Amino acid sequence: MSAPAPSPLAIVDAEPLPRQEEVLTEAALAFVAELHRRFTPRRDALLARRAARRAEIARTSTLDFLPETAAIRADDSWRVAPAPDALNDRRVEITGPTDRKMTINALNSGARVWLADFEDASAPTWENVVLGQVNLSDAYTRNIDFTDARSGKSYALKADEELATVVMRPRGWHLNERHLVDADGTPVPGALVDFGLYFFHNAQRLLDLGKGPYFYLPKTESHLEARLWNEVFVFAQEYCGIPQGTVRATVLIETITAAYEMEEILYELRDHASGLNAGRWDYLFSIVKNFRDGGAKFVLPDRNAVTMTAPFMRAYTELLVRTCHKRGAHAIGGMAAFIPSRRDAEVNKVAFEKVRADKDREAGDGFDGSWVAHPDLVPIAMESFDKVLGDKPNQKDRLREDVDVQAADLIAVDSLDAKPTYAGLVNAVQVGIRYIEAWLRGLGAVAIFNLMEDAATAEISRSQIWQWINAEVVLDNGELVTADLARKVAAEELANIRAEIGDEAFAAGNWQQAHDLLLTVSLDEDYADFLTLPAYEQLKG
Numbered sequence: 001m002s003a004p005a006p007s008p009l010a011i012v013d014a015e016p017l018p019r020q021e022e023v024l025t026e027a028a029l030a031f032v033a034e035l036h037r038r039f040t041p042r043r044d045a046l047l048a049r050r051a052a053r054r055a056e057i058a059r060t061s062t063l064d065f066l067p068e069t070a071a072i073r074a075d076d077s078w079r080v081a082p083a084p085d086a087l088n089d090r091r092v093e094i095t096g097p098t099d100r101k102m103t104i105n106a107l108n109s110g111a112r113v114w115l116a117d118f119e120d121a122s123a124p125t126w127e128n129v130v131l132g133q134v135n136l137s138d139a140y141t142r143n144i145d146f147t148d149a150r151s152g153k154s155y156a157l158k159a160d161e162e163l164a165t166v167v168m169r170p171r172g173w174h175l176n177e178r179h180l181v182d183a184d185g186t187p188v189p190g191a192l193v194d195f196g197l198y199f200f201h202n203a204q205r206l207l208d209l210g211k212g213p214y215f216y217l218p219k220t221e222s223h224l225e226a227r228l229w230n231e232v233f234v235f236a237q238e239y240c241g242i243p244q245g246t247v248r249a250t251v252l253i254e255t256i257t258a259a260y261e262m263e264e265i266l267y268e269l270r271d272h273a274s275g276l277n278a279g280r281w282d283y284l285f286s287i288v289k290n291f292r293d294g295g296a297k298f299v300l301p302d303r304n305a306v307t308m309t310a311p312f313m314r315a316y317t318e319l320l321v322r323t324c325h326k327r328g329a330h331a332i333g334g335m336a337a338f339i340p341s342r343r344d345a346e347v348n349k350v351a352f353e354k355v356r357a358d359k360d361r362e363a364g365d366g367f368d369g370s371w372v373a374h375p376d377l378v379p380i381a382m383e384s385f386d387k388v389l390g391d392k393p394n395q396k397d398r399l400r401e402d403v404d405v406q407a408a409d410l411i412a413v414d415s416l417d418a419k420p421t422y423a424g425l426v427n428a429v430q431v432g433i434r435y436i437e438a439w440l441r442g443l444g445a446v447a448i449f450n451l452m453e454d455a456a457t458a459e460i461s462r463s464q465i466w467q468w469i470n471a472e473v474v475l476d477n478g479e480l481v482t483a484d485l486a487r488k489v490a491a492e493e494l495a496n497i498r499a500e501i502g503d504e505a506f507a508a509g510n511w512q513q514a515h516d517l518l519l520t521v522s523l524d525e526d527y528a529d530f531l532t533l534p535a536y537e538q539l540k541g
Contacts, residue, residue, distance in 0.1 A: 007033045009188065014126045014179040015541075023133045023197055031239060032180070032196035036188045039232055043173050043189055046225050050529075053221075053257065054290060061294040063256065064407045069223065069264045079328035080266055080273035086165045086211040087113070087248055087274055089393035090330055090369035091385035092378050094164065097122040097445050098132030100146045103139050104155040107163040109375040110382070114164040118194045119171050119218045120282075120454040121445040124532075125541035126179045128442060129190075133197050136166065140205050165211055167250060170194030172219030173228075174530055195232065203242045214248045214274065219282070221257045223264035233272050248274040250332065254282035254456075256290055259316055259410050262323040275330030275368070278317045280308065281456035287413065288463040292470065292527060297414040299471050302424025303460050308334060308358070310416045315409035321366040322400040330394060333362035333370035337451045340376045347450065352380055359384035368394035373445075373452035420468055421476040428461040429489045429518070433497070435461075436531075437514035442541060458518075459531050465522040483523045490515055513538065 007029035057063065065073070072078075093113035096102045106114040116136060122128050138144035139157065146155040157163065171177075171190035180188045195215065203213040217229055233247040251258070251265050253276050258265060266273050284306055291298040300306055308317055317333070324331035336358060338351040355372075359381045362370050372381050389395060431448055435458040438446040446453050467473075468481040479485060494515050498506045517535060521528045528534055 008183045009033045009036070010181055010183075011179055012181055017127055017130050019134050020130050022137070023130050023201065028197055028200045029180075031200045031236075032188060032193060033182065034239065035192045035196050035232065035236070036182060038235065039192065039228060040186075040189055042228050042231075043191075046222070046228060047174060049224070050221055057290045058293045061291060061298075062408075063260055063290075063411060065260050066264065069261070072267050073263045076326075078267065078270060080270045081245055081248075082328070083274060083330065083394075084212055084248065087167075087214060087330075090275070090332060091389060091394075092381045093167070093332065093369055093371050094375065094378060095121060095335065095371050095373055097128070098135050099128075100131075100135050100144065101148070101155060102445075103135045104144060104146055104157060105375060107139060107166075108155075108158045109164060110162075110378045111164045111372070111375075112369070114166050115216055115371070116166050116168045117444070117454075118190075119169045120456050123439045123442045123444040123539060124171065124175065124177070124190060124536065125442045125539060127541055128444075129177065129179075129193065133201065136168070136198065137201055137205075139166075140202060140209060160209070165214065166206075167214040167216050168194075168198055169216035169218055170198070173225060174219065175532065175536070178536070192232070196236075199236050199247075200240060203236075203240055203246065207242070207246065212246050212248060213242075215250070216277070217249050217251045219255065220251050220253075220265065221255045223261045223268050226251060226265040226268040230269050230272060245271050247272045250275045250277055250330070252277045252279055252282070253316075253320055254279045255286040256283065256411065257286070259283075259319070260407065262320060263327065266323070266327050266329055270327075273327075273329055275332055276320055276324050277332040277371075278308075278320050278334055278367075279371075279456070280306070280313070280334050281460045283313075283316065285456060285459040285463050287411070288460070288467050289527065289529070291411065291413075292463075292467055296471060298411070299420070299467060299473060300413060300464060301416065301418035301420050302427070303464060304427070305418040305424070306416065308361070312410060312412045312415055315405045315412070317362075317365065317367075318400065318403045319405040319410070321398075322403040322405075324368075325366065325396050325399050328396060330368045330396065331366065333359075333367040335371040335373060336377050336381060337373045337453070338377065339374050339447045339450050339452050341450060351450070352377075355380050356384060360387075363388040366395055366398045366400050368396060419476060420464075420473050420481070422479060425465065425468065425475065425481065425486070426489055426493070428464050429486065429493050432458050432461040432465070432518040432522070433490065433493055433511070433514050436517055436535065437510045439535060440510040440513060440517075440539060442539075455532055462518055462522045462531055466527060469523070486522060487519060490519055 092111045094109045094111040095115040175190040176187035177190045177193045321331040336355045341347045363385045473481045
């Protein structure tokens with residue numbers, strides 16, 4: 001490893017945390033500072049490119065596969081690097097934040113992979129950012145246990161061979177880390193903080209364990225953003241003396257623009273690529289964000305009516321499987337977000353059948369694995385994939401050459417036979433307020449109405465409210481969606497929450513603040529690119 005220069009980075013506006021000195025070492029910060037110096041200007045240029053592309057979509061109301069990269073798509077000779085043993089069988093993956101209890105439970109869950117989340121399932125308080133790193137390092141050194149203060153229940157890791165393989169998800173390119181700034185006071189991108197600290201401390205440690213530094217890359221919008229990540233990986237491996245090609249990255253295809261560049265994204269990352277993932281809420285959020293000026297043909301119905309079997313969603317998932325398998329990559333399916341009830345067996349029975357049907361569909365379509373949000377869903381998803389895979393680690397040999405997706409199929413939103421409803425508006429407001437309130441308390445993964453929700457849920461909820469108002473949608477009850485109607489529903493929900501939890505708990509929470517923030521991002525004429533940007537300004541810690 002090169003001898004690090006003293007880090008020019010400063011920690012600002014942050015109370016000291018227990019054991020932060022183990023993470024924020026001078027050598028680790030020097031590495032993050034070098035990542036920042038080399039790559040933040042490119043990140044900034046790519047964010048500006050996002051805005052320019054959005055303006056072009058507003059002008060044309062369409063998207064197409066890129067003519068300038070047609071040769072990459074036409075070249076059948078290239079493949080991504082072979083999967084390492086630890087990432088070859090991914091039939092069930094569990095997702096969740098990196099708090100101490102979740103770290104142990106996820107690793108012990110029986111899933112093949114744990115998506116250790118510093119992104120949508122984690123509110124980026126400084127405590128979550130730093131102590132999440134501590135927890136992962138402790139897990140790799142088996143220096144981790146947890147006792148629940150309320151129940152007295154203790155948690156400890158199972159044997160190494162029973163633990164899930166960790167695939168860590170850093171923050172997206174758009175988010176900065178306000179607590180870590182350079183000499184000019186410029187914050188370091190959160191993606192480089194999360195990646196840099198994790199890679200610096202754990203890359204060699206993971207290799208010694210027979211695994212490696214594996215990553216999920218969120219919110220990617222183009223192959224040029226994937227190219228930037230690839231250059232980060234090449235530099236990081238060289239800097240830390242890790243063999244080139246050790247890193248593996250799975251890219252979430254959760255933006256509509258990335259759906260048109262799947263092959264190019266794999267190509268840019270080919271020496272470090274592991275697969276692509278299909279996620280629902282952020283993908284729908286991206287469609288609304290990009291086509292919000294497109295009129296009635298792009299208006300989405302209630303979010304829960306847009307399942308993965310909707311024609312335009314089916315086009316997206318089928319294309320993803322075909323693309324991945326053509327290039328030797330894993331195709332990972334979507335989230336089963338249900339949280340089992342300890343009190344209502346009937347609710348569980350109905351939900352489990354829906355989860356089973358969804359996972360059966362994914363396995364039957366050719367996916368190599370899928371996500372769940374709760375350990376109780378691991379056996380259900382495992383059974384679906386076991387039936388199809390048997391003893392095989394994946395089904396990348398299923399090339400799905402029967403799939404033929406045209407550019408227009410991916411944005412055929414009006415092919416879905418469902419309309420916005422009043423109940424859908426109420427649900428968007430309910431979930432939006434309840435999620436934002438928890439996020440402002442530092443929680444990124446929140447159980448709401450028996451579903452585990454993360455920031456993507458709040459993004460699609462507030463985006464739908466915005467879209468329905470601006471498209472002058474008439475609901476199933478005959479009401480026109482207006483700002484006043486959204487305010488009325490929000491006021492009713494706030495009153496319902498107060499009645500539900502009591503005045504004392506209501507006063508102790510961030511309910512009015514969450515209500516106000518939801519209405520701000522839902523009603524402002526200028527659509528905020530990400531809810532988490534204004535929310536981060538209000539996040540304490």
